[in-house]
Amino acid sequence: MFAFSPSDGGDKRESYRDLVVAALALTDGESDGVANMANLAALIWTMLPDLNWAGFYRVLPGTAGLVLGPFIGKPACIRIAHGAGVCGTAAATGTTQCVADVHAFPGHIACDADSRSELVVPVLRDGTVVAVIDLDSPAPARFDADDVAGIEALAQAIAARIQF
Structure with a gap:
């Protein structure tokens, strides 16, 4: 049993x-990438405050x-x-997108009208984008340089564990 808390x-x-x-502890020894992403989304949700969406978008071969x-x-x-949008821009450029006001981002895709930052x-x-980690918040400017560095470290750590 795992008991993770913020x-x-x-x-x-x-x-x-x-x-x-x-x-890393949660995904240790598990080869199913979808199961690992599901647990990681729940872990992020549990450990990070002020989110209204946390999860993954995947790049499937041939798409x-x-x-x-x-x-x-x-x-x-x-x-x-x-x-397209913040996620599609991150995937196309291979670079992190930290957006203080999603309504000011050209082409933002509004899945949840309550989201203010992403x-x-x-x-x-x-060297190839296989997925993106997407975090949304109802708070404007919720994410800063520490969040960027932290989620980039997470992405690097779990890259081999989300194969699909």
Whole structure:
């Protein structure tokens, strides 16, 4: 049994180190990438405050975009073209997108009207984007440089464990 919980809210960097350690423990020895993404979405939801959506979009071989993966939050768009919205931009460019005001992002795809800010981090395997981690918040400017560094560290740590 796992009993993960958020840290006391002190040092955000330490909280992200705890998240990565928990993610590696949770996925240790499990080869099913979808099961790992489902548990990771739940872990992120449990350990990070002020989210209204946390999950994955996957790049499936032979497709020209992203397909919804495991998540927690309101129902979401099933397919997102590369370059469309925050997730599609992260996938197309291979770069993290940290958006303080999603309504100001050109082409933003509004799956949940309550979302105000978003952080999308590509998951790279052998230099290729295989998925993105998508976090939405109802708080404007919820994500900062520590969140970017923390979720990028998570993406790097779990890249080999979300094969599908």
